[in-house]
Amino acid sequence: MTDDTPAYTDHAALVPADYTAFEHLLAARRDGHPFIHPKWEMLLSTSSTSSPGTWEYAYALFHSPLRFAFTDSSPAAEDxxxxxxxxxxxxxxxxxxxxxxxxxxxxDLAEHLPGWSVEACHLAPGRALVELEEQTWGWGGSQWTSTAGPHDASDLTGPAGERLLAVRLLPDAPILVGAAVPDGVRPFDLGQARPPAPLSVGPTAAAATAITSVIAPRYRQAAWQARVGSMTFAIDSLRDLCSARITRPRRAGRRAGETFESEAVRGRAAWRHIETAIAAAPAVAAAIRAFTVAEDRLDPVVRKDLQQLTLTEGALTRLQEIRAGWQEEIAAFVDTPDGSWLRRQAEDLRNQEAWPHAQRLAEGPLTALAAYITPRIGAPVPDREQQMKAALARAGNLPASPSLTSPPAATAAPPPGRHRPTR
Incomplete structure (x- = not known):
């Protein structure tokens, strides 16, 4: 998942008196009675109910106003x-x-799924059950609440990056197997991708067969659509920011250095798209490498894009390094009195350093190549030796100036789901 998930304070730093204060503050908010605690202040509270009106979960956010009494800073997520x-x-x-x-x-599932990673899910009341519910994809409604969870649950990771959940709601109930949100894609970026519907199966062996033969192939196609959609939106947004003009103040008394403020605003707008791109794009680039056949390299346009792909992957790597360095830097002063101000300064420096690499990413061939290989996702990859033989046999029949964006021949129907890639 992307790295913009709020990192709230670890509960290990709390004592029983803190939980008592939280309960009193929540009760006062619900009853409409004034209640002030010397240490804690409630920022917001929320609850969720399913469509029949069944309660699912409730949570609230708290912070200690004492940390910010003598500053103009607002509490960051870590506070x-x-x-x-x-x-x-x-x-x-x-x-x-x-x-x-x-x-x-x-x-049982680990014994029947060689090559898969199978891990038990945390089922403690509270955050664990809510986050397990948030990871379901296409399940069609809540299966549990934050206090009443399933009897057993497993997180399954396949050899091709598949992410599934296997759940036994009751001790003797069938196994319910469904999709989990793909790595590198935020739940609200799933777009129009349609994951496989959950299957209810009995014995573990039958569940393993359904996973490998039915659910996993459908999941790979849906996850590809979600990743490409998320990445394409992020790259298109970065491309728009690249063409945006920077307003330079000309009023008397303005220093030239203040021009950076406008660039800083653009950098802040760009960073959330950078986060999305570097979460989804590496998996897309790896799939492009895996599904590229030898014949593609005989196409001048495709060959050129594949050569540029190396530069794009380098930009992604550098952006990941910049993010890792920034996270390490802010961890050093998160508990300092000026932590929020220092964090903002570090963010602006991070954005300034990341901007040229983001431009290289926006100008790269990822979206065009992703659209080009989309019809191949889910199909078996032919043997490399056979690819080369087929490529050499067809080399003389290639058009004089082939292009990724060239329309198909009039006598050939386009493959289903194929879109003309934009460059």
């Missing part, structure tokens, strides 16, 4: 505590460092 509550308003302490539970389902 905020997120607390889940049960239906009666009792706080649910978070246990992010707890070991994975003993899972008979995970052990």
């Amino acid at each position: 905020v505590v997120r607390v889940f509550f049960d239906e009666d308003g009792r706080a649910l302490p978070d246990r992010p460092a707890s070991p994975r539970p003993d899972s008979p389902l995970s052990k």
Whole structure:
């Protein structure tokens, strides 16, 4: 997943008196009674119900106003505590460092799915159950709440990057297998991609067969659509920012150095698209490498794009390094009095350093090549030796100036789902 998920304060830093304060503040907010706590202040509270009106979860965000009493800074995500509550308003302490539970389902699936990574899911009330629900993709509704979870659940990762969830709602219930949100794609970036519907199967062996033969191939196609859609939107947005003009103030008394403020605004707008791109694009680039056949390299336009792909991958690597360096830097002063101000300064420096690499990414061939190989996703990749033989046999029949954007011949129907890539 992308790195913009808020990193709230670890509950390990809290004591029982803090949870008591959270419960009192939430009760006062719900009852409309004034209540002031000397240490904690509620920022917001929210709850969720399913379509029949069944309660699912409730949580609230708190921060300590004492840290900001003598500054103009606002609390960053790292200064905020997120607390889940049960239906009666009792706080649910978070246990992010707890070991994975003993899972008979995970052990059975691991034996029947060689080459797959099978891990038991955390099922502690509160954050664990809510985040498990947030990872479901295309399940058609909530299967549990933040206080009443399934009997057993496993997170499955396939050899081609498939991410599935296997859940047993009750001890003797069938196994429910469905899609999880792909790595590198935020839930709200899934777009129009349609994941496979969950399947209810009985024995573990039958579940393994359904996973490998039915769900996994459909998942790969849906995940590809989601990643390409997320990446394309981010790159198109960066391309628009590249063409945007920077307003330079001309009023008397303005220093030339203040021009940076306009560039800083553009950099802040660009960074969220950079985060999206560097989350989804590496997997797209790897798939382009895997599904490129030898015949493609005989096409001058495709060959040129593949050569430029190396530069684009270099830009992605550099952006990832910049993000890692920035995260390491802000970790050093997150607890300092000027932490929020220093963080803003570090963000502007990060954006300034990242901008030329973002431009290279926006100008690269990723979106065109992704559109070019989309019809191949889900199909078996032919043997490389056979690819070369087929390419040499057809070399004399290639058009004089082939192009990724050239329309198909009039006598040939375009493959289903193929779109003309934009350059």
